[in-house]
Amino acid sequence: MNLLNPDPGTIFWTALTFVFLLFILKKLAWGPILQALEERERKIKESLEKADAAQKETEAAMAKQQEIMDSAKREAQELMAKSRSTAESTKEEILKKAQDEASKMLEKAKREIDSQREKAIEEIRNEAADLSIAIASKLIGKSLSRDDHREIIDESLDKMVEAN
Template sequence: MELITPELGLIFWQTLIFLILLALLAKFAWKPILGSLREREQGIEDALRQADRAKAEMQSLKADNEKLLAEARRERDQMLKEGQAMAAQIVEQAKTTASEEAARVTQQARESIQQEKNQALAEVRNTAAQLSVDIAERLLRRELTDPSAQQKLVDEYLKDVKLN
């Protein structure tokens, strides 16, 4: 029963040993333990700050990337519009050039056809005139060889001529 009701001497020695142990722990163990706890606490706080900074930096990078993507899309769309406008302009210019060339070729063809037509008509007239002269010459030769035919021809011409 001595353990349940301790004596004054036992309490004294237990208190003395406890105070010595407490002093030794305070001098040698608590400072390093508290220092390592502070270091660990500081390390955790630093890690949290770094994580927050990294998170903010990641958000900033993400926003920058989105801006760059939006800018790239806008530039791509602008390039596509410019390309389409340029293609439309080239097509329109080609159509205009083709229609002008077609009109020029058509006009040249008309002029060439008119020129050839005029030459053909002139040739037909010359041929007709030459044939008329040849026929008249043959008729006159034939009729002029016969004296009665000559008289008959003179009479016909005189009938056709009216005297005033």
């Protein structure tokens, strides 16, 4: 038997054995192998679908998170603007109250000054009247009535006030 020149009977039996084994493998092993391959393909396909679904969920969650962040940022900006507005209006209100109070104090001081000035003028008039009565009585030798002196003093003081 030469290995390079095989015997025709050996070729026949080898081919027959090969076909027989092929038939047995097809009946017994080919189905399970194909089934295993199909099962593996199905699992890979499911895994890819799950990965796509998970990626879509992640993208949706990230979009929602971004929306929440944007909303929080807008709310914070609105709150800051409202706080600034409130602070500005409070500042203006306080300034207005302070100005009103200062104006009231100024008016009160002016009224008090005017009142004190009127009192001082009245005191000066009374003293001037008493003094002029005493001087006139000594000079004239007779006494003028208090009303006469009051009239003379009032006229003199009115002229002085008009001159100033």
